[in-house]
Amino acid sequence: MSRAETAGPGEKAGTAESSAAAAPPPTPRPFGSPGLFRLPGLFRLPGLFRSELTLTFRRWRSLALLGVLAAVPVLIGVAVKIETSDGGGVGGGGAPDGGAGVAFVSQITNNGLFLVFAALAATLPFFLPMAVGVVAGDSVAGEASAGTLRYLLVAPAGRARLLLVKFAAVMAFCLVATLTVALSALAVGALLFPVGDVTTISGVPVPFVEGLWRAALIAAVVAGSLMGLAAIGLFVSTLTSSGIAAMATTVGLLITVQILQSVPQLDAVHPYLFTHHWMSFADLMREPLLWDGVLRNLGLQAAYAAVFGSAAWARFTTRDITS
Template structure:
């Protein structure tokens, strides 16, 4: 398409084109594919480990409470629980680490490669470019979560029986409703990563080194999760972005407990607003020389 044709395109189409280009570029990178491959391998390893350990023998569906890792004890009775167990296993580290790498590299990686100023020369504008980068990172959050969920569902169906789902509250629902709840849980887990995405985007605007931005984002992620484990810090822990991550287990209750779920979503929205605004303020005022 010529520059003249691009100039007369409606603004909405130009914005969509920028977002599409960023998304296509992200998912064509080998690093992104490797991250998704590692995430897809986690349910395979968990499923095989459970199969070997139990020898295929089942355990009572109500043998454990509602904590995330306890889903492992229910996998042998119903392969759908491998989805919940895998999301609980990847959420503390693997999923946020992958998002942190993508978010941290979003702006700093372009500066490090020397392509950032060329992106800004195009009629995109700093605000629109930053928004496209953040939206693309959110798409990756959803894609990464779905990769884990789909991989777990396939492995669970292959290694274990599928059928009616006994919720952690003791209620039995159909497999169809169980799949709907699994999809809702995947959506909540993806939304739980918004805070990491916003934090990583802000860090990415502070440096011109993609590696430094990725390392700093992952380092902050690990530090915050360590702080969330100290009982002495109970007063500030509800404001730490990982604090309510495992609240997705409440979607496996009947009725659903929505208190911590809403707190989690509100907290992620707060982090997106605060660090997204900070990233915008930094990026629109910095001198771009690379």
């Protein structure tokens, strides 16, 4: 009979331990594989951001909002074409802001590029911010209502990083939504009206290429103008587990601020409302470019983003996630 068969329990245990000690060490996993070396958070962020962008832009709601935004320049262009088909001018009664909007609409028949500026002026007061409010309000609350938020937090992302990615995805939607309006307007304007050298609202002509550059700059400024609303929507989204409630609250706050902006008796508070300097982008169609209003607008948006972004971080990092 062999020693292994006659050995007692203690001897068997000792034999097993010695065999385990003599066994060769496991082969190390490749660097970056799951469960061994974790890449720093900075390198995980792009992958998480790509995932969030995919989620944002694959939703039918987001695609429907972009479709509505793309249709607005078409409606404006067709309306102007019909109104001026008999050789008459463009009426200014329905202009977006009563100032720069009138100047932009009245120039569409002379240069189709002005349809870009007119469409942005028409969509910025309501259509663009409404779309952003819906996406921002649903960013966190939608995950909670679907029951996927706690699974996101199980991943090694961290609450602060996840919130930052959510905000970045909303800002990406702001840019895509603005470009959707601008590109749709550019295509319709070039199709229905002549294009060429651009006469600024100061009366100074500039080359068409510079006009295109200014259009791109204005689109970027308009997207930046929605930063404050995006931060407000993100904060509201951390307060509830109902995506519908968060979206409705964000859009309701937008409408309330727009009403306050239209009350003359509240002139003292108007400069502090995030909507007050939205139309300052018209100064970029002057010659020379006027930056004062644009910088005040972007500074105000950054202040709103800092305040409500901090509030969202404080709420989200201390919130008890149960769904």
